[in-house]
Amino acid sequence: xxxxxxxxxxxxxxxxxxxxxxxxxxxxxxxxxxxxxxxxxxxxxxxxxxxxxxxxxxxxxxxxxxxxxxxxxxxxxxxxxxxxxxxxxxxxxxxxxxxxxxxxxxxxxxxxxxxxxxxxxxxxxxxxxxxxxxxxxxxxxxxxxxxxxxxxxxxxxxxxxxxxxxxxxxxxxxxxxxxxxxxxxxxxxxxxxxxxxxxxxxxxxxxxxxxxxxxxxxxxxxxxxxxxxxxxxxxxxxxxxxxxxxxxxxxxxxxxxxxxxxxxxxxxxxxxxxxxxxxxxxxxxxxxxxxxxxxxxxxxxxxxxxxxxxxxxxxxxxxxxxxxxxxxxxxxxxxxxxxxxxxxxxxxxxxx
Amino acid sequence: xxxxxxxxxxxxxxxxxxxxxxxxxxxxxxxxxxxxxxxxxxxxxxxxxxxxxxxxxxxxxxxxxxxxxxxxxxxxxxxxxxxxxxxxxxxxxxxxxxxxxxxxxxxxxxxxxxxxxxxxxxxxxxxxxxxxxxxxxxxxxxxxxxxxxxxxxxxxxxxxxxxxxxxxxxxxxxxxxxxxxxxxxxxxxxxxxxxxxxxxxxxxxxxxxxxxxxxxxxxxxxxxxxxxxxxxxxxxxxxxxxxxxxxxxxxxxxxxxxxxxxxxxxxxxxxxxxxxxxxxxxxxxxxxxxxxxxxxxxxxxxxxxxxxxxxxxxxxxxxxxxxxxxxxxxxxxxxxxxxxxxxxxxxxxxxx
Ligand SMILES: [Ca+2]
Ligand SMILES: [Ca+2]
Numbered sequence: 001x002x003x004x005x006x007x008x009x010x011x012x013x014x015x016x017x018x019x020x021x022x023x024x025x026x027x028x029x030x031x032x033x034x035x036x037x038x039x040x041x042x043x044x045x046x047x048x049x050x051x052x053x054x055x056x057x058x059x060x061x062x063x064x065x066x067x068x069x070x071x072x073x074x075x076x077x078x079x080x081x082x083x084x085x086x087x088x089x090x091x092x093x094x095x096x097x098x099x100x101x102x103x104x105x106x107x108x109x110x111x112x113x114x115x116x117x118x119x120x121x122x123x124x125x126x127x128x129x130x131x132x133x134x135x136x137x138x139x140x141x142x143x144x145x146x147x148x149x150x151x152x153x154x155x156x157x158x159x160x161x162x163x164x165x166x167x168x169x170x171x172x173x174x175x176x177x178x179x180x181x182x183x184x185x186x187x188x189x190x191x192x193x194x195x196x197x198x199x200x201x202x203x204x205x206x207x208x209x210x211x212x213x214x215x216x217x218x219x220x221x222x223x224x225x226x227x228x229x230x231x232x233x234x235x236x237x238x239x240x241x242x243x244x245x246x247x248x249x250x251x252x253x254x255x256x257x258x259x260x261x262x263x264x265x266x267x268x269x270x271x272x273x274x275x276x277x278x279x280x281x282x283x284x285x286x287x288x289x290x291x292x293x294x295x296x297x298x299x300x301x302x303x304x305x306x307x308x309x310x311x312x313x314x315x316x317x318x319x320x321x322x323x324x325x326x327x328x329x330x331x332x333x334x335x336x337x338x339x340x341x342x343x344x345x346x347x348x349x350x351x352x
Numbered sequence: 353x354x355x356x357x358x359x360x361x362x363x364x365x366x367x368x369x370x371x372x373x374x375x376x377x378x379x380x381x382x383x384x385x386x387x388x389x390x391x392x393x394x395x396x397x398x399x400x401x402x403x404x405x406x407x408x409x410x411x412x413x414x415x416x417x418x419x420x421x422x423x424x425x426x427x428x429x430x431x432x433x434x435x436x437x438x439x440x441x442x443x444x445x446x447x448x449x450x451x452x453x454x455x456x457x458x459x460x461x462x463x464x465x466x467x468x469x470x471x472x473x474x475x476x477x478x479x480x481x482x483x484x485x486x487x488x489x490x491x492x493x494x495x496x497x498x499x500x501x502x503x504x505x506x507x508x509x510x511x512x513x514x515x516x517x518x519x520x521x522x523x524x525x526x527x528x529x530x531x532x533x534x535x536x537x538x539x540x541x542x543x544x545x546x547x548x549x550x551x552x553x554x555x556x557x558x559x560x561x562x563x564x565x566x567x568x569x570x571x572x573x574x575x576x577x578x579x580x581x582x583x584x585x586x587x588x589x590x591x592x593x594x595x596x597x598x599x600x601x602x603x604x605x606x607x608x609x610x611x612x613x614x615x616x617x618x619x620x621x622x623x624x625x626x627x628x629x630x631x632x633x634x635x636x637x638x639x640x641x642x643x644x645x646x647x648x649x650x651x652x653x654x655x656x657x658x659x660x661x662x663x664x665x666x667x668x669x670x671x672x673x674x675x676x677x678x679x680x681x682x683x684x685x686x687x688x689x690x691x692x693x694x695x696x697x698x699x700x701x702x703x704x
Contacts, residue, residue: 027546027549027550027553027554028553031531031534034534034538035534041539044539066543066546068538068539068541071541072539075540075541093545093546093549097541097542097543097546100542100543100544100545101542178387179383182386186386186420187386187392187393187396187420187424188427189420189423189427189449189453190449190452191449192452193445193448193449194418194445197379197445198383201378201379201380202379
């Protein structure tokens with residue numbers, strides 16, 4: 001129902017910019033991001049550990065929101081200037097926050113879209129928190145790449161510098177029980193005629209905001225896609241492919257795949273420490289949590305089985321902030337116990 | 353943003369029936385209601401404890417959803433017929449569930465709105481789960497009252513038979529800390545310029561889905577409104593008033609009021625046991641949880657203070673499923689310590 005409304009509201013703009021930037025004019029999303037300590041402290045750590053190297057540098061903070069990263073720059077380092085760019089109406093408040101914290105000598109807030117702003121100079125560092133669910137969702141990364149090509153000086157630094165998209169085959173007993181097994185015998189009744197509806201409603205799209213326990217991973221996770229923020233081009237975002245080969249490490253029920261990302265911030269100094277923001281199950285939970293892709297039917301797997309296959313992220317040709325994720329998998333079994341369901345393909349819209 | 357879209361989608365129908373019944377065509381809400389054990393078991397208990405008296409009775413189950421109450425009737429009692437009425441497209445599935453559970457001799461599913469359906473006879477019992485947030489939100493109760501006036505025979509029974517709306521002054525430290533105090537010094541910065549925005553965004557409307565701990569209640573709760581399901585008229589729903597007088601039982605911070613409801617199911621037999629469904633903090637949590645009404649500014653209160661005042665639920669004259677809640681309060685302090693903020697009034701839209 002919400003989606004129908006959404007559809008109606010944005011018939012004319014495939015970028016849905018009014019909705020997108022509108023939502024960032026509200027405090028709710030900024031509060032969620034700022035309250036995410038792993039995320040915010042990671043950016044703080046990047047500034048802190050590059051404090052000396054940032055002296056006299058020109059920085060652009062793209063999609064700065066409330067300006068937290070720019071304020072970290074001004075407080076923890078001595079850049080010559082930070083251009084804090086924000087397209088939403090939050091920018092007015094960002095200006096107030098800069099003054100309130102007496103950073104107006106260093107931080108200049110520019111309200112405008114990344115594609116439209118004009119800076120008086122090239123920048124040494126382009127920092128941005130552009131990551132969405134499954135890394136790419138909402139495709140703010142496109143704005144970052146356009147800003148890079150236009151404003152980053154030769155030899156300048158991108159933060160994050162690279163990104164990895166990680167996948168693992170997993171159990172999801174609780175989610176499966178709540179959404180699918182529930183209908184088997186609720187209150188002593190047979191509600192199985194609703195299961196096709198349940199599959200359609202709960203397993204068609206990926207489940208955002210899933211938190212997987214390390215113990216629910218059926219094998220070691222694997223980085224299936226890596227993005228180099230210096231070399232990737234906007235056109236490369238249309239279709240991104242990866243491969244996986246998982247060795248099942250314990251018997252269990254293969255309910256689906258869980259995905260997350262990690263981003264890396266290289267040091268401004270050669271050989272300096274890389275800061276990493278990991279949103280996976282072995283790190284502190286972030287506001288992104290993880291993303292669960294449920295198979296239509298669970299498959300029993302056994303130690304020694306392997307799950308090989310491919311993943312394709314396809315950007316929606318019409319709705320430019322949306323994409324689909326196609327998973328293709330093949331279960332190679334060493335034992336005779338494995339069920340017949342050895343090969344599978346499923347495409348998950350996110351969200352169209 | 354969501355609301356804007358909603359507004360756009362429903363400009364023409366002040367009942368927003370397409371959205372309202374559309375959402376009940378999805379499984380999500382039905383799963384939430386069925387997974388709520390307190391709710392569903394309460395209805396089951398009503399049927400079970402009236403099992404003998406239901407023999408040969410004619411029952412209407414209004415807004416039956418998946419038909420769970422009707423199926424309880426057919427399994428646990430021997431009514432002559434249950435008319436299971438559902439306006440949304442779920443009705444098709446309800447029919448399948450009735451067959452799957454071999455209840456088609458007893459349960460007749462009728463797809464249609466309460467105001468439009470035709471039954472071949474008057475009913476002895478009108479059962480419905482019509483309660484929304486703050487008891488009345490979405491005003492499904494109007495359909496129940498119209499069905500009562502049209503189809504309940506003289507002397508027939510309403511389930512629920514009565515409803516109480518309960519209020520308590522409370523602390524809400526965590527919510528206040530997360531949404532308001534957060535801006536005071538996040539990451540060593542001063543973000544207080546965002547507090548007016550935070551008040552507007554988080555404290556203007558009531559917070560649904562709040563779970564209050566008994567220890568957060570500053571006094572004993574009080575039933576401020578009681579509805580008799582036999583006598584209340586549709587026109588009475590336009591404005592419902594209540595009064596309260598709370599004695600503060602411990603020193604604390606008065607952050608707001610928390611509201612919930614309890615419904616009562618009288619026995620078909622004189623003197624039989626009344627079944628009760630209580631959604632308050634001393635009962636098992638339900639899917640309704642509780643509703644929190646935040647004051648703009650917290651007030652310190654002390655043992656022996658009293659909080660007196662009035663509550664008015666005003667149905668929105670245009671958007672017929674919406675209402676507002678106006679609270680007026682007066683803090684009488686026995687001590688000298690209480691701050692100046694002794695009288696307050698605030699109107700909370702739900703949601704328009
Ligand atoms: Ca983001
Ligand atoms: Ca309800």
